[in-house]
Amino acid sequence: MPRPVVDFGAAADDYGRHRPGFPDEFFDHVERHGVGRAGQHVLDLGTGTGTLARGFALRGCRSVGLDPSPRMIEQARALDRAAGVTIEYVEAGAEATELPSASFDVVCAGQCWHWFERERAAAEVVRLLHPGGIALIAYFTYLSEPGSLGAATEAVVLKHNPTWPFAGSDGRAVGFVADLTTAGLHHLDTFEFDLDVVISHEAWRGRLRACNGVLTLSPESIAAFDADLAALLARDYPDPVSVRHRVFGIVAQKE
Secondary structure: OOOOOOOHHHHHHHHHHHOOOOOHHHHHHHHOOOOOOOOOEEEEEOOOOOHHHHHHHOOOOEEEEEEOOHHHHHHHHHHHHHHOOOOEEEEOOOOOOOOOOOOEEEEEEEOOHHHOOHHHHHHHHHHHEEEEEEEEEEEEEEOOOOOOHHHHHHHHHHHHOOOOOOOOOOOOOOOHHHHHHHOOOEEEEEEEEEEEEEEOHHHHHHHHHOOHHHHOOOHHHHHHHHHHHHHHHHHHOOOOEEEEEEEEEEEEEOO
């Protein structure tokens, strides 16, 4: 199935205000594999508003965030200032970063590997890592089990965008292991765990306006979707609401 063309920069404000970053439990887990230790040089591909890059910077890493959207980078810098960290940003695609070879301890990608030309991106990861360096693909996904807010929300998305291909995700992406191993990396771990996130109605609506199934719609359709979602929340879900999420990750190493 061809990937939809998405301008994520169009929803940069909602991304910055309402998309949740990876939780502390994620950073605690990957540190067991030597990822995110103070002093490491970390490159975050498809950084968006910098959630992974900033999370590692707050743990003492020298983070570089890479993204093709200048509007997303602008949001990332504003969030960095609020967090009191400094991150270098590069406007480029993950498949051709033009950064020096063998210059990073960690190359990571959060919430975005499926948008890349994966074979080219994996080859670029191998080039960028120094020997012994770690690659990390990570996702933090709300779950849409029957009866959940996730499922009810996706029904609203599909009402306005019936061809949206990403409904019903379980947050797992085990097929991406082969991308890294085929490129020459050694698979160390695939992990997952679930947790609940308490989120306000306003934040849930903003998060869904930044969803690729919504931000690709016309402004009029986005407004209609948002009104339908607000009505659903007001009718069926006390504010704030607890939403089950899944953390999923793949860790691989350059020998």
